[in-house]
Amino acid sequence: MAEKKKINLNRVPIPKQEPSVRSKNFNEVALGYSEEQAVEEANRCIECKKLGCKEGCPVNVDIPEFIVAVRDGDMPEAVRIFKSKNSLPGICGRVCPQETQCEMTCNLAKKGAPIAIGRLERYVADWERAHPEAAEKQKEKPIPNGKKIAVIGSGPAGLTCAADLAKLGYEVTIFEALHARGGVLMYGIPEFRMPKAIVQGEVDYVKSLGVEIKLDWVIGRIATVDELLGNGYDATFLAPGAGAPMFLNIPGENLSGIYSANEFLTRTNLMKAYLFPKYDTPLKVGKRVAVFGGGNVAMDASRCALRLGAEEVYIIYRRSIVEMPARLEERENAEEEGVIFKLLTNPSRFIGDEQGKVKAVELYEMELGEPDESGRRRPIQKPGSEFIMEVDTAIPALGTRPNPIIPSTTKGLAVTKWGTIQTDEASGRISRDRIWCGGDMATGAATVISAMGAGKRAAADIDAYLRG
Amino acid sequence: MNKILVKKELAAKIKLFDIHAPEIAAKTKPGHFVVLRISERGERFPLTIAGADTSEGTIRLVFNEVGKSTRELGCFSEGDEILDVVGPLGNPCEIDSFGNVLCIGGGVFAAPLHFVASALHRIGNNVITVIGARISDLLIFEDELESVSDEFHISTDDGSKGHKGLTFVKEILDQNSIGRAIAMGPVAMLKAVSEITKPYGIKTMVTLTPLMVDATGMCGCCRVSVGGETKFACVDGPEFDGHQVDWELLTSRMRTYLTDERTASLFYERLGRGD
Numbered sequence: 214m215a216e217k218k219k220i221n222l223n224r225v226p227i228p229k230q231e232p233s234v235r236s237k238n239f240n241e242v243a244l245g246y247s248e249e250q251a252v253e254e255a256n257r258c259i260e261c262k263k264l265g266c267k268e269g270c271p272v273n274v275d276i277p278e279f280i281v282a283v284r285d286g287d288m289p290e291a292v293r294i295f296k297s298k299n300s301l302p303g304i305c306g307r308v309c310p311q312e313t314q315c316e317m318t319c320n321l322a323k324k325g326a327p328i329a330i331g332r333l334e335r336y337v338a339d340w341e342r343a344h345p346e347a348a349e350k351q352k353e354k355p356i357p358n359g360k361k362i363a364v365i366g367s368g369p370a371g372l373t374c375a376a377d378l379a380k381l382g383y384e385v386t387i388f389e390a391l392h393a394r395g396g397v398l399m400y401g402i403p404e405f406r407m408p409k410a411i412v413q414g415e416v417d418y419v420k421s422l423g424v425e426i427k428l429d430w431v432i433g434r435i436a437t438v439d440e441l442l443g444n445g446y447d448a449t450f451l452a453p454g455a456g457a458p459m460f461l462n463i464p465g466e467n468l469s470g471i472y473s474a475n476e477f478l479t480r481t482n483l484m485k486a487y488l489f490p491k492y493d494t495p496l497k498v499g500k501r502v503a504v505f506g507g508g509n510v511a512m513d514a515s516r517c518a519l520r521l522g523a524e525e526v527y528i529i530y531r532r533s534i535v536e537m538p539a540r541l542e543e544r545e546n547a548e549e550e551g552v553i554f555k556l557l558t559n560p561s562r563f564i565g566d567e568q569g570k571v572k573a574v575e576l577y578e579m580e581l582g583e584p585d586e587s588g589r590r591r592p593i594q595k596p597g598s599e600f601i602m603e604v605d606t607a608i609p610a611l612g613t614r615p616n617p618i619i620p621s622t623t624k625g626l627a628v629t630k631w632g633t634i635q636t637d638e639a640s641g642r643i644s645r646d647r648i649w650c651g652g653d654m655a656t657g658a659a660t661v662i663s664a665m666g667a668g669k670r671a672a673a674d675i676d677a678y679l680r681g
Numbered sequence: 682m683n684k685i686l687v688k689k690e691l692a693a694k695i696k697l698f699d700i701h702a703p704e705i706a707a708k709t710k711p712g713h714f715v716v717l718r719i720s721e722r723g724e725r726f727p728l729t730i731a732g733a734d735t736s737e738g739t740i741r742l743v744f745n746e747v748g749k750s751t752r753e754l755g756c757f758s759e760g761d762e763i764l765d766v767v768g769p770l771g772n773p774c775e776i777d778s779f780g781n782v783l784c785i786g787g788g789v790f791a792a793p794l795h796f797v798a799s800a801l802h803r804i805g806n807n808v809i810t811v812i813g814a815r816i817s818d819l820l821i822f823e824d825e826l827e828s829v830s831d832e833f834h835i836s837t838d839d840g841s842k843g844h845k846g847l848t849f850v851k852e853i854l855d856q857n858s859i860g861r862a863i864a865m866g867p868v869a870m871l872k873a874v875s876e877i878t879k880p881y882g883i884k885t886m887v888t889l890t891p892l893m894v895d896a897t898g899m900c901g902c903c904r905v906s907v908g909g910e911t912k913f914a915c916v917d918g919p920e921f922d923g924h925q926v927d928w929e930l931l932t933s934r935m936r937t938y939l940t941d942e943r944t945a946s947l948f949y950e951r952l953g954r955g956d
């Protein structure tokens with residue numbers, strides 16, 4: 214390790230598109246470091262003996278090693294170090310909530326200036342994409358071990374599990390219900406945060422390991438999990454995510470003009486409604502849009518609505534800013550772009566016009582009471598505080614739960630009251646032999662990196678199990 | 682993959698395709714549907730499966746060219762492949778011994794209705810079939826349906842063939858004790874049928890066709906209100922009890938994109954497929 218370095222607390226900021234410009238396009242908001250900026254940031258790492266950073270990463274990326282490679286300008290080495298633990302650097306560098314993971318536990322975080330690990334990761338991934346010739350030489354293909362694995366879902370959990378098993382010599386097939394590969398990364402997270410070409414590039418890397426991906430295969434319909442196991446697959450990893458939307462369950466919610474965030478984002482991102490009529494899928498966005506909820510999904514939906522031409526976009530959240538679950542960075546981005554936050558406010562009903570289209574929402578004010586089970590102060594309605602707000606589009610963004618198709622078509626799955634599959638976190642094992650589970654299906658809506666961590670642990674356990 | 686093996690024009694703007702999709706065919710039951718996407722820029726849209734041949738590995742689709750996607754699909758020829766075919770989706774129709782079953786199909790839905798009626802007939806139900814269309818030239822699957830029906834009626838809106846309108850159905854209900862009614866067709870027809878059967882207390886199952894996106898339960902676009910409860914037609918249906926459906930809501934939700942659909946059609950007429 215290097216001798217003790219002078220600590221530099223000036224994090225290199227990441228260039229971004231101007232708010233007034235970016236709120237009108239779907240191009241990426243953050244522009245990424247230049248080589249000089251990346252090296253400068255990498256130089257700040259003090260190469261600690263006791264590593265904080267690595268502990269905070271659910272897949273244990275060798276953080277200081279790859280940072281040193283960046284500092285020394287040895288990008289192929291940085292790529293190699295990173296990919297030995299994580300097959301999806303361009304994705305994690307962009308959407309990992311670093312501030313609560315590796316960057317929170319970085320030893321410089323106490324001083325308020327953790328190393329910008331995510332931004333460096335993103336830099337390394339982008340460098341690799343720009344230099345395909347210098348990219349990691351394909352290691353020799355592992356010797357096939359003759360065992361076949363079926364992975365359900367091509368989101369981060371499924372892709373990671375598939376990649377790890379392929380590297381160990383398994384013949385892996387991913388079955389994906391949609392026509393696109395990548396799960397939420399493709400249908401949920403918008404282009405301006407997670408460019409789809411980058412997702413596809415990283416999926417291609419997984420494919421290059423020998424993984425086959427079958428699209429348009431809804432497991433539970435075209436084949437059940439039991440049929441896969443009976444048709445030559447030695448094990449199955451369930452990673453279908455948690456994609457079923459929740460609604461507010463208040464009167465008027467089925468009026469036309471009211472979309473679940475999932476529908477709104479799927480039309481926008483997966484189906485590219487922002488390019489209608491060049492692309493066929495339409496999406497009606499009015500002048501005044503209300504998004505209900507305070508998570509990342511609400512931020513994404515509101516920012517898409519702005520970009521689709523809405524004049525006023527409101528985030529309506531029943532607690533205060535302190536309890537808001539969205540990442541700080543995304544909240545700031547949304548505010549800079551002009552999204553208006555209406556806090557401590559909750560809807561009671563939607564009001565429609567003669568044609569059955571939403572025209573207004575009734576809201577009431579809330580105040581915070583005692584903390585509830587989640588430890589957050591419980592919002593309670595202020596009596597007599599009702600008021601009407603005109604809106605022409607409304608988007609409940611209240612979270613999602615697992616889709617019941619697989620649990621209802623697979624025998625003997627122990628399911629929790631939240632609809633998730635009861636799963637041993639450390640191994641991914643469930644109530645049935647030869648079936649593993651991970652990602653949002655096991656935990657409920659969580660993060661990309663936690664889904665990847667689950668995919669990795671399951672791959673290791675499947676390998677241990679099948680080798681006996 | 683998904684190669685069109687047979688293409689027929691059944692009537693003006695009504696086409697039939699037999700598509701090679703052996704895995705889907707093996708799992709198809711009457712009442713299932715598929716979702717298609719026909720180009721990289723295309724939308725996902727549902728069509729009911731009108732038949733499946735497991736030995737040939739084909740599924741049959743019959744569709745009406747009403748807007749951009751279906752018109753573009755209509756230009757496909759035998760030998761062409763369809764980019765995405767997802768299925769079988771939804772729940773199959775309930776096929777059971779009901780005694781006398783009234784099967785009513787409107788427009789293109791006479792074809793998937795034939796699939797359902799055949800299954801009901803095969804297990805010994807007494808099948809009374811009514812098919813309807815706006816005008817006689819748009820009637821399809823007459824012979825096929827007649828051959829699986831014990832009683833067969835035709836209705837046209839203008840009376841150009843068979844009965845005029847659907848009021849005669851009351852006579853069928855007066856003369857027979859019907860165990861179950863099954864209707865597939867345009868929403869207005871499903872609603873009319875449900876209103877006719879309601880006073881008779883005949884359980885009436887209708888196949889609803891709300892707008893859909895993923896058709897796997899992930900977006901809620903297809904939500905309908907049945908018996909006061911919100912259901913996702915793609916996973917909870919598409920077959921529902923017609924006496925419980927909120928028709929007004931369904932109709933208004935289906936009109937959400939009318940102007941956009943026209944824009945898409947115009948754009949298509951001017952520029953063609955564009956890719």
Ligand SMILES: Cc1cc2nc3c(=O)[nH]c(=O)nc-3n(C[C@H](O)[C@H](O)[C@H](O)COP(=O)(O)OP(=O)(O)OC[C@H]3O[C@@H](n4cnc5c(N)ncnc54)[C@H](O)[C@@H]3O)c2cc1C
Binds near residue numbers: 390391402432
């Ligand atoms: C709008 C939005 C923004 C988000 N932003 C962030 C963020 O910034 N950072 C972050 O870390 N996390 C974010 N998340 C959460 C994160 O995306 C998820 O936690 C993660 O994608 C879960 O991964 P997964 O592999 O478990 O499932 P998913 O990504 O949901 O993938 C599951 C895949 O399985 C497929 N599938 C489902 N059922 C079947 C079936 N029956 N047969 C075959 N295939 C099936 C689905 O089509 C899907 O492609 C966000 C989520 C959303 C919705």
Ligand SMILES: Cc1cc2nc3c(=O)[nH]c(=O)nc-3n(C[C@H](O)[C@H](O)[C@H](O)COP(=O)(O)OP(=O)(O)OC[C@H]3O[C@@H](n4cnc5c(N)ncnc54)[C@H](O)[C@@H]3O)c2cc1C
Binds near residue numbers: 728746889890893942
């Ligand atoms: C479960 C299900 C099964 C279906 N089965 C069949 C089938 O077997 N054969 C068939 O021809 N059609 C079927 N449909 C309807 C078919 O999906 C639509 O006609 C098609 O999506 C229209 O696309 P388009 O781009 O050609 O027309 P668009 O431009 O989208 O629409 C043109 C016109 O058709 C109407 N329309 C649009 N979507 C629907 C819809 N979902 N139902 C009824 N009318 C609609 C519009 O209001 C408009 O007037 C089914 C729909 C569902 C939901």
Ligand code: SF4
Binds near residue numbers: 276299330
């Ligand atoms: S994968 Fe995520 S948590 Fe791990 S080092 Fe990268 S940004 Fe941090």
Ligand code: SF4
Binds near residue numbers: 257260264318320
């Ligand atoms: S804890 Fe922070 S400063 Fe220390 S090695 Fe890790 S990234 Fe570098």
Ligand code: FES
Binds near residue numbers: 916
């Ligand atoms: S079409 Fe998306 S949930 Fe039914």
